[in-house]
Amino acid sequence: MARYGLRTLAVVYLLFLLVLPVILIIWRTFAGGLAPFAEALTSPSALHAFQVTVVVAGWAVVANTVFGIGVSLLLTRHSFPGKRLLNAFIDLPMAVSPVVVGLALILVYGRFAPVGGLLESWGFQVIFSTPGMVIATVFVSMPLVVRALVPVLEELGDEQEQAAHTLGASRLQSFLRITLPGIRWALGYGVVLCLARSLGEYGAVAVVSGRLVDQTQTLTLFVEERFQNFDQPAAFAAATALALVAVLTLLLTKLLRPKD
Amino acid sequence: MAIEVRDVTKSFGTTPVLRDVSVDVESGSLTALLGPSGGGKSTLLRVIAGLERPDIGTVHISGVDATRLSPQRRDVGFVFQHYAAFKHLTVFRNVAFGLEIRKRPKDEIRERVMELLELVHLEKLADRYPSQLSGGQRQRMALARALAVEPKVLLLDEPFGALDAQVRKELRTWLRRLHDEVHVTTVFVTHDQEEAIEVADTIVVLADGEVKQVGSPAEVYDHPVDPFVMRFLGPVTEIGGDLVRPHDIEISASPLDGGTPATIARVVRLGFEVRVEVEVDGQDGREAWVQVTRELADRLGLAPGDTVTLRPTPGARRLALSAV
Numbered sequence: 001m002a003r004y005g006l007r008t009l010a011v012v013y014l015l016f017l018l019v020l021p022v023i024l025i026i027w028r029t030f031a032g033g034l035a036p037f038a039e040a041l042t043s044p045s046a047l048h049a050f051q052v053t054v055v056v057a058g059w060a061v062v063a064n065t066v067f068g069i070g071v072s073l074l075l076t077r078h079s080f081p082g083k084r085l086l087n088a089f090i091d092l093p094m095a096v097s098p099v100v101v102g103l104a105l106i107l108v109y110g111r112f113a114p115v116g117g118l119l120e121s122w123g124f125q126v127i128f129s130t131p132g133m134v135i136a137t138v139f140v141s142m143p144l145v146v147r148a149l150v151p152v153l154e155e156l157g158d159e160q161e162q163a164a165h166t167l168g169a170s171r172l173q174s175f176l177r178i179t180l181p182g183i184r185w186a187l188g189y190g191v192v193l194c195l196a197r198s199l200g201e202y203g204a205v206a207v208v209s210g211r212l213v214d215q216t217q218t219l220t221l222f223v224e225e226r227f228q229n230f231d232q233p234a235a236f237a238a239a240t241a242l243a244l245v246a247v248l249t250l251l252l253t254k255l256l257r258p259k260d
Numbered sequence: 261m262a263i264e265v266r267d268v269t270k271s272f273g274t275t276p277v278l279r280d281v282s283v284d285v286e287s288g289s290l291t292a293l294l295g296p297s298g299g300g301k302s303t304l305l306r307v308i309a310g311l312e313r314p315d316i317g318t319v320h321i322s323g324v325d326a327t328r329l330s331p332q333r334r335d336v337g338f339v340f341q342h343y344a345a346f347k348h349l350t351v352f353r354n355v356a357f358g359l360e361i362r363k364r365p366k367d368e369i370r371e372r373v374m375e376l377l378e379l380v381h382l383e384k385l386a387d388r389y390p391s392q393l394s395g396g397q398r399q400r401m402a403l404a405r406a407l408a409v410e411p412k413v414l415l416l417d418e419p420f421g422a423l424d425a426q427v428r429k430e431l432r433t434w435l436r437r438l439h440d441e442v443h444v445t446t447v448f449v450t451h452d453q454e455e456a457i458e459v460a461d462t463i464v465v466l467a468d469g470e471v472k473q474v475g476s477p478a479e480v481y482d483h484p485v486d487p488f489v490m491r492f493l494g495p496v497t498e499i500g501g502d503l504v505r506p507h508d509i510e511i512s513a514s515p516l517d518g519g520t521p522a523t524i525a526r527v528v529r530l531g532f533e534v535r536v537e538v539e540v541d542g543q544d545g546r547e548a549w550v551q552v553t554r555e556l557a558d559r560l561g562l563a564p565g566d567t568v569t570l571r572p573t574p575g576a577r578r579l580a581l582s583a584v
Contacts, residue, residue: 159340163344165331
């Protein structure tokens, strides 16, 4: 009896929190058929938002992949003072609210802040522009690649790399030929997670972008702005598109998750 | 000399692992670094390979000062206890790795790798992945991989340590034969004295980060410099204040000149040999034991409770315990 009770509870919980809202969004999106959906997504503003999202998420993923591999190697293959501190710091973005991240970035890179002012005098605008949005997205999705790689690197050990060295391989050769193939699935998993997080980021980007329509508006910001302006078809269409991308990445992570 | 290690000292943090170690390895020899775990033998091997840097001291390989050289430039072959097989590469590609790094022509690589795989009896498994091999096969693959680059010295770190007893014995004999064929200067680390005695030409006994003794297997077994080496190299027992090998003791039912009286506590028959456990008079209950042939035990009719006399045989190596 208790078993059925628990099952019912789980189903009802999921129904009201997840299934119902998602179904309603999809239903509302396609209520008028495919044409309005396509039309809403191909409006200049929507297309621009797509483009901004791809650029920002793309740079963030590239940055976090390079950074993630570097930091993971540092954490697993070297010992140095402050290693535990670095390890703890990597998880900070998970704990801090994205809005706080955005405000903090404005304090550093804003026009009237020392660093931001200096960059601005060189003609490089960070806040209310793409660089700031990339930095914010990099920050919030920072731990994902590192956390996917560290356990795999630890399990892999460094003996294969040492063997490669004694066989004449340089550090780079041993990384490319031995380490990278050993972590490729975990890396793929981390990169996909990072991409999903970057595409869906809202809070930090909302703060640093200034939400300038047709300039610094990402897809998530577009959804919110359309909804506030009572343009529900566009809001729902973009939301559905985001949800579909999320489902796709979820499937990808299932495929990439290391089997053994 | 193929390898000259001079005055090497190495610590991990505040723990000294090697203290002022000097070792010479002759060209073409098969040398064992023997000692208890934690004695520094693996660290010494890794210092020779360049995988660890000594704090003080130098390493010369084939007359060249290699102390500051990275492992990649030392021309050493290294075999790890847990094989360090490249898991994503086939057996063929594993063995070919060093040659591919050196950008040798494809035909030459193919020929050399197949030759080596034949040498280690893996030619039929060239397309398998390491996960499809047994432990012994993986270790033979690792050996072929190390030999492929024609190293000046071959270094093996407890090469048979992860294998079960049967495979271990086979591979031991096989390594000895391989060395007779290939003649590459080889140093291997082991904590198994039987393995060292069976396989090596020269044994270096290392303990507490120091070289205790260097010599041929017969020398270190028959003429150990101290009780530690004597104990480590083979069975010992204590009679009349001396450390003696249990097979170097005469046992007699009648009194012997300079003999020690004792009472038999147990007689254990282990196949062809018999282990006689005795209580020696005046030795405060510390038991001793004597190894005799089955034939002798039957002739003397040894049984628990008998009183016998023990005496080291004339040529026996004895170490006085009181002197230590």
